[in-house]
Amino acid sequence: MIEQTLVLIKPDGVERALVGEVLTRLERVGLKIVGMKMVLVDKNFARRHYAAHVEKGFYKGLEKFITSGPIVAIVLEGLHAVEQVRKIVGGTEPRTALPGTIRGDYAHHSYEYTDKKGIAIKNLVHASGSKKEAEEEITLWFSEKEIHSYQTVHEKHTF
Ligand code: CDP
Ligand code: MG
Numbered sequence: 783m784i785e786q787t788l789v790l791i792k793p794d795g796v797e798r799a800l801v802g803e804v805l806t807r808l809e810r811v812g813l814k815i816v817g818m819k820m821v822l823v824d825k826n827f828a829r830r831h832y833a834a835h836v837e838k839g840f841y842k843g844l845e846k847f848i849t850s851g852p853i854v855a856i857v858l859e860g861l862h863a864v865e866q867v868r869k870i871v872g873g874t875e876p877r878t879a880l881p882g883t884i885r886g887d888y889a890h891h892s893y894e895y896t897d898k899k900g901i902a903i904k905n906l907v908h909a910s911g912s913k914k915e916a917e918e919e920i921t922l923w924f925s926e927k928e929i930h931s932y933q934t935v936h937e938k939h940t941f
Contacts, residue, residue: 785863786816786929788919789871790908793851794889796820801854804884804907807870808858812936817857817920817929823849830922840902847902855923864909864916871909879905 791804809815823831828845835841858867872883875893879886885905896903910916920929 783861784859785861785913785916786857786859786920787863787867787910787916788908788923789856789858789867789910790923791854791856792848792904792906792908793853794847794904795906796852796854798888798906800888800906803888805856807884808856808867811860811866811870813858813860813863813866814934815856816859816931817924818854819924819928820852820854821923822852825849831919840897843896843900843902847904857920857924857929864911864913867909868911871907874905875903876905 789804789808791801795801795804805815825845828848829836832841832844832848835844860866870884872879872885874885875891876885876889877892877894879889881887884907889905891903891905893903910919
């Protein structure tokens with residue numbers, strides 16, 4: 783049940799100074815940060831991360847967006863971490879993402895607008911969509927040495 787999942791604060795989230803806000807929302811439910819770094823990715827790396835989307839119409843805009851500035855990459859650990867993080871992050875399209883979610887509260891892009899403009903949906907955060915995706919993405923973004931094992935105060939003093 784204890785899983786690890788990958789979260790990326792995309793260039794729009796970093797540029798809008800929402801790193802702290804995003805981390806607060808993820809940490810406060812009890813998820814543990816076990817890896818974190820700031821990275822600027824190139825086109826080749828973007829293609830590996832978004833391999834499932836390379837053939838899609840929106841990929842060109844997505845590649846331009848994801849390589850446009852630094853990203854904060856985080857590995858979070860906790861019970862049902864993949865599902866929990868997706869719940870906190872919200873739906874892909876900010877227009878329809880529920881209020882209370884990161885994408886619903888801090889962004890408002892719509893498919894209608896971005897498809898017309900040929901740009902990516904700026905939705906602040908990436909979160910692994912399944913356990914399998916999480917395992918592949920963590921291996922892509924982090925070396926074993928960059929993933930840390932430690933006890934939180936709750937683990938140390940509560941249980
Ligand atoms: O990020 P998520 O797993 O919610 O969505 P996805 O379907 O895996 O798409 C990956 C990313 O591509 C999205 O988060 C958007 O930033 C972008 N995208 C887009 O720009 N235009 C679309 N029509 C669909 C996705
Ligand atoms: Mg996805």
